[in-house]
Amino acid sequence: MKLYLACQMAKDSDWVKYYNFELLPINHETLRKADGFLKALYHAHPYEAGVIRLQPNTYYDWHVDDRRGVSVNMLINHGHSHCLFKKSSNTLEDAVTGEFYELNYQRGIYYFFNNQVEHSVYNYEGVRYLLTLEFHEDKDKLNFKSLTEEWRNGRWRKRQQSKANK
Numbered sequence: 001m002k003l004y005l006a007c008q009m010a011k012d013s014d015w016v017k018y019y020n021f022e023l024l025p026i027n028h029e030t031l032r033k034a035d036g037f038l039k040a041l042y043h044a045h046p047y048e049a050g051v052i053r054l055q056p057n058t059y060y061d062w063h064v065d066d067r068r069g070v071s072v073n074m075l076i077n078h079g080h081s082h083c084l085f086k087k088s089s090n091t092l093e094d095a096v097t098g099e100f101y102e103l104n105y106q107r108g109i110y111y112f113f114n115n116q117v118e119h120s121v122y123n124y125e126g127v128r129y130l131l132t133l134e135f136h137e138d139k140d141k142l143n144f145k146s147l148t149e150e151w152r153n154g155r156w157r158k159r160q161q162s163k164a165n166k
């Protein structure tokens with residue numbers, strides 16, 4: 001996979017601090033050219049792209065994103081990691097228990113990710129590389145529900161097909 005190669009070839013100075021992750025900015029113009037989904041998505045909702053790197057034995061604790069309502073993620077490579085969503089937000093501030101479900105990422109597959117549901121990542125072994133698309137629109141303009149509905153309605157795909165038929 002080309003993205004994995006790009007991650008391995010990148011110099012340490014290419015990685016920038018992004019919240020508590022390390023991020024490698026990706027030139028998505030090249031990605032879009034080779035990928036109809038990314039192209040159509042960008043046309044509907046422009047975004048920036050980057051690879052998030054997580055070192056072994058590190059975690060990203062439970063949180064809701066400040067800015068992002070929704071993102072599109074793709075796991076590039078990992079050893080053993082888990083991405084979890086809380087089943088329901090516990091209203092008790094001192095609650096230390098709760099239920100979760102796991103987003104069982106398959107490598108090379110795009111996922112619409114609801115950044116407004118509490119989530120966490122635990123990386124046990126191996127460096128974890130995840131492609132993430134950050135939309136220019138923030139949570140007030142674009143959210144998980146609206147984006148997934150657009151996808152189900154096939155709005156972008158129809159536009160792509162009609163363009164291709166001209």
Ligand SMILES: [Fe+2]
Binds near residue numbers: 119
């Ligand atoms: Fe997050």
